[in-house]
Amino acid sequence: MAVCIAVIAKQNYPLYIRSVPTQNELKFHYTVHTSLDVVEEKISAVGKSLGDQRELYLGLLYPTEDYKVYGYVTNSKVKFVIVVDSSNTSLRDNEIRSMFRKLHNSFTDVMCNPFHNPGDPIQSKTFDGIVSGMMVQTG
């Protein structure tokens, strides 16, 4: 279960960010922001081999003492970032991948909505629902 989920646009501004309500949500925002550097680095690194399709799932971006941050980037440079509690060691890589897959699918559905302008914050209820399903169930 994720502690924070964020969707960042190509220009590196957040389209959607949602965290488990805690006292200091800002630190999640900060974590996500700093993870963007790692994402960029990974993208550029893989970009060398243009022939190959770049792997969308970036894996663990960096672990902090409290959290682990996973990244996923789409082919249109939209980034998904999931922050997971470090103490939750039961989460395996596959599960993270499936979470990203679901996020990506929901994101695609949102994009398909003609009333949604790319670049706008995501306000889709279905997307919210999916994200909620992934967040840590507090209490």
Next chain:
Amino acid sequence: MESLTLSDVEQKYYSELFIYCDTDNTKKVASNGRVLDLFRAAQLPSEVVLQITELCGATRLGYFGRSQFYIALKLIAIAQSGLPLRVESLNSVKDLPLPRFAVGKNEAEVRHTALYQDTDSQGMYPASGTAVIPRPPGRGYQNKKGPPSSTSLPVHEVVQPLAPTIESQPEPTSPVVSPHQSPPTSPHPWRKHKRQHSGGNADRQQVVAATGAVWTQFREPQTGPVSGDGMWSSHSPPLPSQESWVSFTADTPPSITLPAAHPSSVQESTTIRTVASAATTNEIQRQSSGYDDPWKITDEQRQYYINQFKTIQPDLTGFIPGSAAKEFFTKSKLPILELSHIWELSDFDKDGALTLDEFCAAFHLVVARKNGYDLPEKLPESLMPKLIDLDDSAEVPEPTADVGYSGSPVEVTPNKSPSMPSLNQAWPEMNQSNEQWETFSERSSSSQTLTQFDSNIAPADPDTAIVHPVAIRMTPSKIHMQEMELKRTSSDHNPTSPLLAKPPELSEEAKLPASMKFVAANTVGDGYSSSDSFTSDQEPITRQRSQSGTSPEALKVVAPPPPPPRPHPSHSRSSSLDMNRTFTAASATGQPQPSTTAYPPAVPPRPLPTQTSASHTGHRVEAEAVPGSVAVLTTTSPQQIPQQPNFADFSQFQAFAASEQPSSLPEVDKHCEAGQVDKTSEGAGPLRTVKSDGQADERPSTTVNSAKGSSGPLAPPPKPVRRRLKSEDELRPEDEQHGPQKSNVIAAVLATQPSIPRSLGKDKKAIQASIRRNKETNTVLARLNSELQQQLKDLLEERISLEVQLEQLRPFSHL
């Protein structure tokens, strides 16, 4: 102003309103006073009202003349239905509901409309009209101040009851209720009302719908003023329902007022109803009925939606792209966020385009939203697009069709009626059941395909031993197989009637344990041929493929039971197959008698049983000659060997046989010549050989080996050879060993084989030769088919992999 054509209902309604507004009786209405109140009550934004007044020309004139007033009313109706305000739409919009006005004015109108509904107008109209009219305003105010929620609920409830009764009416716009406020809890009240309404009367509903607002007012005051309502329906029929409502809605006080109102209103409403016209009532009912099952789309509505769909996309089976839909729905002036939500709900397959069903659902949601109803969190069942293939069980029930269209809603609504909340529960159930239905149907259809295969097999391509035996094999019934064999053989070898006879003979053979193997082998061969035949038909092929997977199993299953199927379906392998063919040919000739005459495959019944191998006509093109049999053949070679296609090996045999003891010659001869079977021992021999062919596979006797040894040089095709060998060997030993056995064999063989009267030696030979050729061709073709099938499969796999790669590469284009 352009001319305005009003329906009767509209005409009456508008005239009523005009009268209402025309307090001065001057035939023209000032721009202020009641008119403005009325327009305000229409719950439209002020700019829209201004626009309307402008359009209708009142601003020009400075007042509302009758015509302007009517135009304005119509424009209000248009605006309320969410359509763009345009002068041309005045006459073009069909099925436009009557303009709805909020409480106060609404009541008057509602009453009017209610009156419309009620066909019994009772002269009280004038009095009631006036009496009623003044009241609503007062009430209206009350309402506005009154507890909105409570009133709203009752209103909804009231509406609900009406709606159900109206059912048939389309409901383009929400009932008057909406003005009060978006019914937050509408689902619940709806539900209840629905139930209550089960007996409701149509008219009432209209009244109710229209007077939704009115009711709320009435409610508060209580039943007293109810009498003023009069609108209600004066119908007696409604009364009973009212009672039911009352009792039913013990928990919904508001509803109680309704019934009370009714009786009192009956007196007055009847009068007011004067203008009632079915159309109006229909409209109102439509409005309310839509909410019974809150999201049901009535036929009128659906028709309207379809027309709108056509304006964007003429092809009803096509899609509306997202951009076009966006423009269209943006006209409804709903906030983008809500439109976005509506889109999420209605784009069922998430493809960014709207099909007709999706479009109707979206439009319906827009209409509902414009009327003040909250958007549901999930798409209601009645709005779900009807999808044919139920493959996504995760999604909301696909099979639920639009209520307006199919009968399924009937099933759906009962589920839903209990309560909105139960909708969700109902959906899964519906879904599941539907899914089950779907799957069931699929299953059944698949099973049908199997059976169909059977029937198709026979008539299939006569030129190829297609006969998709797969299906046949699935049915282990011997008889069935025999039939198939018959069909197959007949199709395969039309000229050879013996074949037809063969199946029965073969079946007899099948009885023999030995034959089982043979049959199994044959079935395998059949499998090949059947699969080959599929090339001509993709579908059968695919099906066959799936079935062929099972066919081997089936074969195995079949094998144990006496496999009647003719082994010859594909003589690909065993010479014995050919033998069978010849046998069948022989049998076809019609002599299952052990009279030895028959058995076409048997060595030609040449009067010279003892040929020393020379004259194999060597037509056994197929090198199925069993070396051992050669020896045997040698004996039989002299004769009709050439006639038997399978007897190629015989020639070989003969070659060998030349050097060998022609003891088996007779048998070989039989093989060689299907048609020419002497009734003499030769016939017996061949019979035996034939029979042994049938059983050939089963007996890899050592004699065979020996025979093989002798036939070494021949090196015929392994299997057929083997068979031949076996047969030969068998024959030989049989000959040598058991006279009676031989006779039995012969009998069996003869029985199985179409007895070919050797009398017509030459004819037989010719026939047999042709048979043999055909068989050879068949087997070759069968093999070719199988190979092509395999290639096709490979190519398809390649194609799929390439497509996958393409898909992977495609996203890059977005970067």
